[in-house]
Amino acid sequence: MNINNFNFSFMLEDFTDISKLTPNKKMKIISNNIQRIYDVCGAKFGLSYTRLYEALMRYSKDIYGAKRIDNILSKYIKNRKELNYVSFKIRSSSGLMIESNEPHIRKRLAYLTYHLVHQKPFISNEIDKSKFKQDKAYTTFVLNFNEMITLFIVFNIMEELEVKVGLYLKDKEYFIHCLNNRNLSRSSLELLFESLLMNTELYDDSSIN
Helix, strand or coil: CCCCCCCCHHHHCCCCCCCCCCHHHHHHHHHHHHHHHHHHHCECCCECHHHHHHHHHHHHHHHHHHHHHHHHHCCCCCCHHHHHHHHHHHHHHCCCCCCCCCCCHHHHHHHHHHHHHHHCCECCCCECHHHCCCHHHHHHHHHCHHHHHHHHHHHHHHHHCCCCECHHHHCHHHHHHHHHHCCCCHHHHHHHHHHHECCCCCCCHHHCC
């Protein structure tokens, strides 16, 4: 099932950043694109906006917490050396998931996947079996609906960013197996994405945080 021409890549940005779009407008774009995915899959539209919002807020806190700290401190501390020192002390003692201001693409993909899988915002009580060529594909989709929609979103983001992936990530059953049977943590998902991202331009060791 090939799904493309969606706009999900902005989900990797800070959801609370209103410089481009407000959270409400972002939710509108996401829900419209989710509904289009459901239509392609023959699924009746259902979405927990509360869980989706919570997933994106938790993602943003994990990924952009350090950057927010620096932005706030910079309003009060003008001396760069002092700012860096205070920021380092706060970040190293506050329990932030990620202390870097510019997390690598693999971290952002892993954390977005983690929160979408765990919050389970994607719901459908009716799926058209005729949309699937094989019974196994239909059963997998029904039993792992939230994970499958999450996977469609993640794949689409990588297509938008032109991120090349390894062979196993193209095998959706393998990825679903990892999500459901390995109880993957954020760090485990990050390692999984690390082993699968193949684009040398985006995967530059010198920029890994």
